[in-house]
Amino acid sequence: PLPLLARLQRSLAFYSGVVPVLGQYVVRPWLHDMGWEKKSMAELYEEMDDWGSQKLQETLLSLRGFYVKTGQVLSTRVDLFSEPYTRRLRVLQDSLPPVPAAEIKQVVADELCGGGSLKEIFREFDDAPLGTASIAQVHRAVLKDGRRVAVKVLRPNCEPLLRGDLVNLKSFALLLKGKLPVDYYPVFCELERALDGELDFLSEAQSALKVAASIRHDPLGRQIEPPLAVPLAVPGLVTRRVLVMDYIEGTPMSRLEERAKELGIELGSPMGRAFGRRLLEALTMAYGNMIFSAGFVHGDPHPGNIFILEGGRVALIDCGQVCQLFREQRLLVSDAILAAAAYDGSAKAIRALADVVRAFGVTFLPGTENEDEAAASVALYLFGDPDVAFPGGYSRQEFSAESPLRRLGAFPSELVLLGRASVLVKGVASRLGVKWSVAQQWEPLAKDCITAICDEDECRLPSWALPSANPHYSEHADSPEGRLKFADAARGCASLVRRWGLQKAAQALTSRRKQQGVSDGAAAEREVGAKEVA
Numbered sequence: 001p002l003p004l005l006a007r008l009q010r011s012l013a014f015y016s017g018v019v020p021v022l023g024q025y026v027v028r029p030w031l032h033d034m035g036w037e038k039k040s041m042a043e044l045y046e047e048m049d050d051w052g053s054q055k056l057q058e059t060l061l062s063l064r065g066f067y068v069k070t071g072q073v074l075s076t077r078v079d080l081f082s083e084p085y086t087r088r089l090r091v092l093q094d095s096l097p098p099v100p101a102a103e104i105k106q107v108v109a110d111e112l113c114g115g116g117s118l119k120e121i122f123r124e125f126d127d128a129p130l131g132t133a134s135i136a137q138v139h140r141a142v143l144k145d146g147r148r149v150a151v152k153v154l155r156p157n158c159e160p161l162l163r164g165d166l167v168n169l170k171s172f173a174l175l176l177k178g179k180l181p182v183d184y185y186p187v188f189c190e191l192e193r194a195l196d197g198e199l200d201f202l203s204e205a206q207s208a209l210k211v212a213a214s215i216r217h218d219p220l221g222r223q224i225e226p227p228l229a230v231p232l233a234v235p236g237l238v239t240r241r242v243l244v245m246d247y248i249e250g251t252p253m254s255r256l257e258e259r260a261k262e263l264g265i266e267l268g269s270p271m272g273r274a275f276g277r278r279l280l281e282a283l284t285m286a287y288g289n290m291i292f293s294a295g296f297v298h299g300d301p302h303p304g305n306i307f308i309l310e311g312g313r314v315a316l317i318d319c320g321q322v323c324q325l326f327r328e329q330r331l332l333v334s335d336a337i338l339a340a341a342a343y344d345g346s347a348k349a350i351r352a353l354a355d356v357v358r359a360f361g362v363t364f365l366p367g368t369e370n371e372d373e374a375a376a377s378v379a380l381y382l383f384g385d386p387d388v389a390f391p392g393g394y395s396r397q398e399f400s401a402e403s404p405l406r407r408l409g410a411f412p413s414e415l416v417l418l419g420r421a422s423v424l425v426k427g428v429a430s431r432l433g434v435k436w437s438v439a440q441q442w443e444p445l446a447k448d449c450i451t452a453i454c455d456e457d458e459c460r461l462p463s464w465a466l467p468s469a470n471p472h473y474s475e476h477a478d479s480p481e482g483r484l485k486f487a488d489a490a491r492g493c494a495s496l497v498r499r500w501g502l503q504k505a506a507q508a509l510t511s512r513r514k515q516q517g518v519s520d521g522a523a524a525e526r527e528v529g530a531k532e533v534a
Helices: 004-033 041-063 065-075 083-093 101-112 158-175 185-198 201-215 253-262 270-294 327-341 347-359 371-383 413-432 438-454 486-533
Strands: 122-125 136-143 148-154 233-238 242-246 250-252 296-298 306-309 314-316 322-324 408-410
Touching: 004 041, 004 158, 041 065, 041 083, 065 083, 065 158, 065 185, 101 136, 101 148, 101 242, 158 185, 185 201, 185 322, 185 413, 201 233, 201 242, 201 270, 201 296, 201 322, 250 253, 253 270, 253 306, 270 296, 270 314, 270 327, 270 413, 270 438, 296 413, 322 413, 327 347, 327 371, 327 438, 347 371, 371 413, 371 438, 413 438
Parallel strands: none
Antiparallel strands: 122 136, 136 148, 148 242, 233 242, 250 306, 296 322, 306 314
């Protein structure tokens, strides 16, 4: 564990960087109201956002660790934070200072080559990383057989730092409980539990297989064309600290704007919106299949983990943080999606949403007026249309005093990761200027999920346990026509013996006929000769 003194030093650095950023939004507007601040409120907020975003970026970059993952989440919330914050925090998604290549290569050599030379496995190994993150960094390499791969390596000695940061963040959440729009303490507790999977690449390799299988099957278990790609581990080249996997060549979504400019595409143009819809369709369908087919969900959907490939295809990387939704939970999410898609503001619609939210285990603070409206607003915040009006006067803005999230008492951990997925899709849609409804897109999948779960006559295996979960699976491999049975083999052998016998019989008959023809010819010649002599 991180020593107490080191943890206190990091806590002091965090608070000294964050408190002035938050404090200015209280002090400077008060000074303006008192007449001591001469700038207009618009100028004041522009100045505070510019200074605050720079200060926050510098603080998180200097601390690294789990603070970076928190900044990554904030950078995706263009619907909540001003442009300076989302722009400056975007650098945290894939541009952290790297670990020296020599240290990385030594970790790989120790884990895969018994401390020997990397040349035992790799033909090439790039010194410059493809990407760096708070937990690991990734290098391009070429195996001895010529395959290009990505090698993900756990940052040396990062675990004590990350766990210490989570302790500090939980303390920070407790300190500001009631002052922030939602109680973030259970959120950080859930992220702490998920961290165990992120620090074990053997677990991540298994999770990648499950995620890939989930998006390749619909809720009824039918195999479909996967909406996006998921890189998988190279068998046998995975340890807890090193993961060798398929190489994905593309542009992370965190660099989407600059890549679009290189291609001469304006994201707000008709071409840009068409691309945005294609991207949103891939993400929405992939997460829909994950949630409603087997309930195994990728839990870290920030733009640094989403790649745009050549031809507009999409890839999803980093399956270290995942969430498993079981039968009853998938039914509840399905009910929530159907209720959100059908929401019309009526008392009946409000009650339907509220019942699902409470069934999930969501509770509200004592004194919350009209819990039904608060609960329905939470459901609409997670899954509703972006422009839907919340009931009861609640606000869609997370940091508003009227946000329904301020009334939450308990929020289940499963909804934390589900919320990250739906909020990501909403944030991408807002960033690309595309109107997009998660509920409308997921409604058919939710109906299929209910059908599949409630069909007691046919018990379906999870998608990753199906034969078609294997990426090299042939759809005819497990069909009666495609399997070799003993009876089939016996009939085949009998057919071959019969054919061989018939061929031999035909050859014998032909031979006898030829011999008989020769004998008949000789007899005829003798008869002619005798007549001539006579």
